[in-house]
Amino acid sequence: MNRQIADWSEAQGFLAAHPEVEAVDIVLTDANGIGRGKIIRRHELESLYRNGRHLPSSILGLDVTGEDVEETGLVWSVGDADLRAWPIAGTLVLLPWTRPLRAQVLLGLYHLDGRPHGADPRHALTRQLEMLSAAGHTPAGAFELEFYLLDAAAGPDDKPRPAAMALDGRRHGQVQVYGLDDLDGMQPFFGPVYEAAKAQGLPLETLISEYAPGQYELTLHYRNDLLRAADDLVMLKRLVRALARRQGMTACFMAKPLAGQAGSGMHLHISLNDRAGHNQFAELAGTEAPNPLLRQAIGGLVATMGDGMLVFAPHANSWRRFVTKLYAPVQPTWGINDRSVALRIPAGAAQARRLEHRPSGVDANPYLVATTVLAGIRYGITHGIDPGPAAQGQGFTQQTAFARKMPADWRAAIAQAAESDFLKSALGDELHTAFLAIKRAELLRVAETIPDTDYKLYLHHV
Template identity: 75%
Template sequence: MSAPFDYGDEATDFLARHPEIEAIDIVLTDANGIGRGKIIRRHELAGLYRDGRHLPSSILGLDVTGQDVEETGLVWSVGDADLRAWPLPGTLVPLPGTEPARGQVLISLYQLDGRPHGADPRHAMAARQRALVADGRHPAGAFELEFYLLDREAGPDGRPRPAAMALDGRRHDQTQVYGLDDLDGMQPFFGPVYAAARAQGLPLETLIAEYAPGQYELTLHYRHDLLRAADDLVMLKRLVRLLARRQGMMACFMAKPFAGLAGSGMHLHVCLNDREGRNLFAEPDGQGPPAEMLRHAIGGLAATMGDAMLVFAPHANSWRRYVSNLYAPVQPSWGINDRSVALRIPAGPAASRRVEHRPAGVDANPYLVGATVLAGIRHGIALSVDPGPMAQNDGFTSATPFTSQMPADWRTAWVQAGRSDFLREALGSDLLRAFLAIKQAEIGRVAGTIPDTDYLLYINHV
């Protein structure tokens, strides 16, 4: 097959600009959002762009531990056959902090005959974006990245603890939300992160000390191509993890690493533009109630949220994040300038009107989140779904009758996802089958593990 993209001289130009680079990481994002692939040598890059690179089908059928899940239909039932990986244009970048110097390029998988592989998460999001563009609606937006910085070694109690300040080794055990001193104390880390983001062309913007000791947020600038915004998030997450490791810290992307403290979200800000770049979510007169298209988009997101929660909360730990009054939504609510809801319309000028989609944890796969959100928006607009009354600063406790309900737990979410025609259309049947099988294997793994709480509660008392 020929290359699916017109790469021009991307590989040749990159190597000419970076004679120091000796190898390149080729990175595929699997269903769990984990980067998998190979490290190729410098002289192999031209061949990757010319001919692609063979990778086994099982790479899309792995659980979170890297074990094959036969039930995905991607392992021995197809002989673990080779697929062909192709690089994604614009993602070939240096990988700062590596020695010897390496680069990085994102890849996507195709059948040997050139068709996009149905179990590749990025293809699912690309298909949902194409469907909206065909309607004359162009998705734009950006993701936010919340995470913890932890010490590499456990604390005296044997548990993870927030990292000491990189500047002077200070310890902090307070929730200094928006605290500038905490940000200053971590500048020896965040300075290189911003420099590396510039080198990679990532539109990295605001840094915030979040709602727990050691928790931070990085925001990315809006893209007029939402698929590229998901690539940004994938690349930023990998960059933060790599640079934290090189500074003796661990970047933690669990949704809820500490009981009683805030979890980490992956909020998606999204709007639809017309072909001329005008925001279709903006009120026609620049004021007044939300525009009709925005209301219907919110209605579709609310109506499909229950079916999609396995995407937004894919792991056992994900469900610990949904606690009232800790900035994670507990109902499919919506509101204006209200952080207690799942679907927030931020304050600001009409031209920037958008939905902030808040249910997904930072442990979710951004391509699956993007595909599901775009499908929910299109569903709402196509069927003119009414979102119902908005929450009045009571998104955690509102008794409003919602068009769907969030599942009570992880396994219930898995069952609901498996019955969902909406999710089958949003992700495609091949990807949904693989995702459900991978999650079923993880559910079984967790169920078969005896947690410490069992010993604490029962060993001496029953």
């Protein structure tokens, strides 16, 4: 059996250890990174593990509102047929905040004959990992999660506003980046977050007050398995959202929820290990410059960034994040210990050298982000691409040979992704077709909506 599919013995041990669990959320992650599925009762878990669970292919053809997109080829053109979902090994965990107590397990979608379904984002990442493994590279990495905590109800101006401190209800409206008092004021929320993460086996580490009122960052420990690192991020978002809701707050994973404030990113830290577990991005003995393999990886990411921007910035709101000097990269640049670039080599020990990929918003699908990043790295290594000189500060404005290949907005990103042989190869034909159809449907939905700004600018003046 596929090594990613869990064995029944795993669930048996879990149920024996947790007799109080009454139900289980079974979660399939769609193209937008949204978890969809069912809540099954405890006794149904055995059938899931032994026989799989029938779910319709249309789940992978939904837009962000949860409506079918027929153009994906996953809805009525195939009769909204059932496929088979199987539990993913190692992802059966408690939801400790639920009463009665529930658990959760992630799913992968397969054809009835056992073939991985081409529109499942997790399978796309698996394919990239297998190709890199065949070439002697094992990706390692971790995601960072930036997000806002907002009041559940809108503010006096009917717009979202940062949540009051959970400890004492205080508000200040200041940025207070790296402010420890803000973290202390939110401990009644973050304390349970860490407890729940421990219960789920999520390697949650540093907590930071980010560059806006109500904005925070949680980091995850580096894993030698990038597929599990993406699972970590999917599970952490669900955990944070659920606990915020239970404390009267909204955990907001929009890329740009508040005008004039920093957007929220989902940076991916990544390196390649050889078969012996040694870091292939480490500097060569006696040198301090990035080694040739790392330079080629950067070269591939710079060269393909424009084609991948629809993955990194998948929604209309995603593009509001790209504002100069608010820590979101606006050019395909790279640099060393420089946060103004899209691809950053952080400071640190040479043997722990890694690359930080910074373009993605927190609204992106981590499986698709990792897939596209790995494909870019493979492209650079295969073609021996040199990234050119590193930026020396002000990477926001530095022009590169690849800048002309960057889409200017969401509509242009959709058009560029549709024409990209690179992205089609990275995602696979079926996922590429479905993802583009979903994005086109969402673009049409946005285009048909008249925003309040139009009325303010034009209603009485044109």
